[in-house]
Amino acid sequence: MYKEVITKDGSLTLKNEKYNECYHSSEGAIKESLYKHIYPAFEVAKKNNYFGGEIKILDICYGLGYNTLLSILNKPKNIKLKIFSPEIDKNLVKSLKNFQYPKEFNKIRHIIESISKNFFYKDENIEVDIYIGNAREYIKNLKNVDIIYQDAFSPKVNKELWTIEYFSDLKKILNKKGVITTYSVATPIRCTLYKLGFKLYTHPYENIRKGTIASLDSLNFPKVNFEEKLKRVGCKVLKD
Ligand SMILES: C[S@@+](CC[C@H](N)C(=O)[O-])C[C@H]1O[C@@H](n2cnc3c(N)ncnc32)[C@H](O)[C@@H]1O
Structure with missing residues (x-):
C-alpha cells in the first residue's frame, strides 16, 4: 500500500497507492515542510509574541x-508547543517507529516512538495529541488554534478536506491572528479562503515552489493579487 520515494533533498517520503x-x-519532504509551513507560520507566531508563550x-x-x-525541532526556546493532529490511517502511525527519518530526527527518537505507540507525547514544553479518525469530526471540538498546517x-483525491464547509469550520477554531499554511495554489482553494474573508499571501522563499498563506490578519508576506484573477476566471469553490 505504501512505496518508498526519495525526494530531491534526500529525505524519504512514501507514495500511498490507494x-x-x-x-x-x-x-523534498523536509524542504516542503519547512518552507511552505513551518517557517512562515513561525514568522506569524513571532509577530504575535508567540501567542503568549x-x-x-x-x-x-x-x-x-x-x-x-x-x-x-524548530521550536523557539522558552516557547511551549501543543500540537493536535488527526490521522485516519492508524496502521501508518503505528508503523512510523520503523520509518527511516532524516538523521536530524534522531534527537527526538523518544517522541517518534511515543507517538507511534501511544498516539501521544508530553513533556514540560511539548504536547502532541494524535486523533485516529476523521479530521472533519475532530476539528469541531477544537478552539483557539494559532497555526493550521493544511496538508x-x-x-482531486481528498476532497472532504478542501471544501468550503471544511474551511468554514477551520475559520471558527482559528485565532483571529492565526494562520493557515498550505502547499496548494489552486484557484478554487484560494477562492474558498478569499470568500471566507481570509487575506492571501505566499511565502517569500525563492528555492521552492509557492504555496498559500491565509490569515484574517494583515501579514508581512508577498500578497496574492487575487481579485484580478477572480474577474477573469470567476470564483468556483468545492462543496461537500
Ligand atoms: C499528504 S499526507 C500528510 C503529510 C503529513 N502532513 C506529513 O508531514 O508527513 C495526508 C494525510 O491525510 C490523511 N487523511 C486523508 N483524509 C483524512 C481524513 N478525512 N481524516 C483524517 N486523515 C485523513 C491521510 O491518511 C494522509 O496520511
Missing part, C-alpha cells in the same frame, strides 16, 4: 509526521 499520491512534493498547532493530517516533528492529499 490515493495514488505521495505524502510530500518531489522537491504557547503555540497551538493543528496539523492536518499527521501522515508521516514531518510537519509535527519539524515544528518540534491533506490533493483536492
